[in-house]
Amino acid sequence: MAGASQDRVALAAVAGAHGVKGELRLKLFAEGIDSLKKQKALFVGEDERRLLSVRANAKGAIAKLDGVNSREAAEALRGSLLEIARETLPELGEGEYYFSDLLSLLVIDDRGAEVGTIVAVENFGASDVIEIERPTGKRFMVPMTENAVPEWNKERLVINAAFAED
Numbered sequence: 001m002a003g004a005s006q007d008r009v010a011l012a013a014v015a016g017a018h019g020v021k022g023e024l025r026l027k028l029f030a031e032g033i034d035s036l037k038k039q040k041a042l043f044v045g046e047d048e049r050r051l052l053s054v055r056a057n058a059k060g061a062i063a064k065l066d067g068v069n070s071r072e073a074a075e076a077l078r079g080s081l082l083e084i085a086r087e088t089l090p091e092l093g094e095g096e097y098y099f100s101d102l103l104s105l106l107v108i109d110d111r112g113a114e115v116g117t118i119v120a121v122e123n124f125g126a127s128d129v130i131e132i133e134r135p136t137g138k139r140f141m142v143p144m145t146e147n148a149v150p151e152w153n154k155e156r157l158v159i160n161a162a163f164a165e166d
Contacts (some may be wrong), residue, residue, distance in 0.1 A: 007085065007086050007087075008043055008083035008084065008085060008086060008100075009083060009084060009086050009089055009098050009100045009101075010029055010081040010082065010083050010099070010100045011028070011029055011035055011036055011039070011042070011082055011083065011084060012026040012027060012028050012029055012036065012060070012061065012063075012081070012082040013026065013027045013029070013079065013080065013081050013082070014026060014027075014044075014074075014077045014078050014079060014080045014081075014082065015027045015059075015060065015078070016074070016075060016078050017071045017074035017075045017078075018057075018062050018074070019071070020070070020071045021064075021069065021070070021071075022064065022065075022068040022069040022070050022071065022073050022074050023062050023063065023064050023074060024062065024063045024064070024065065024068065024074050024077060025057070025059070025060065025061075025062060026054075026060045026061040026062070026063055026082065027059075027060045028060045028061055029098075029099040029100065029121070032056070033054050033055065033056050033061045036051065036054045036061065036063065036082075037054055039051055039084055039088075042065070042082045042083065042084060043082070043083040043084065043085075044065065044077060044080050044081070044082060044083075045080055045081075049065040049066050049067055049068070050065065050066035051063065051064075051065060051066075052064040052065060052066055063082075097152070099121040099128075101154065102118050102121050102130060102152070102157065103118055103119070103120070103121065104117055104118065104119075105117065105118045105152070105154075105155070105156060105157045106155065106156045106157070107130075107132050107156070107157050107158075107159060108156055108157075108158055108159075109158070109159055109160070109161040109164050110150060110158055110159070110160055110161055111161050113161075113164075114135075115132060115134065115159060115164050116132045116133050116134040116135060117132065117133055118130050118131065118132055118133075118157065119131050119132070119133045119139065121144075122141075126143075127143050127144055127145055128143070128144040129141050129142065129143050129144065130142050130143075130144055130149075130157070132159075138165075140164075140165035142159050142163045142164075147160060148160050148163045
């Protein structure tokens with residue numbers, strides 16, 4: 001799954017089809033379906049599509065987009081990002097970030113050693129967790145807490161060396 005373009009922010013990814021009428025199962029990147037409900041149109045790849053409906057489910061959300069009318073059409077979008085134009089988003093407060101801004105960031109430890117890049121951001125309930133891929137391909141997870149991640153900016157993220165798995 002490719003990251004969002006610089007002028008767009010991903011709110012969700014298509015996890016697959018739901019039913020036979022073109023509904024999409026979504027993995028949410030935002031803080032719930034409210035951020036999706038506010039959108040009239042979303043970008044799916046280069047196509048702009050109207051959001052017809054969205055509702056929560058146990059694993060994310062179920063959405064219906066204009067022009068996606070069959071299970072096959074929904075399955076064809078599996079892995080696609082649902083994005084919005086960055087300028088439509090509210091300004092971030094101190095210490096806040098959009099998941100898409102963290103994806104592909106260089107990760108170093110607090111001693112200056114390169115660790116890898118961020119390949120995913122998850123939230124399992126307590127706090128956000130970043131998944132880091134080392135150059136070897138091995139992946140590990142680190143919580144986005146002040147103790148584990150003392151600083152980040154748009155070019156890199158610094159983790160406490162104690163959290164860097166070998």
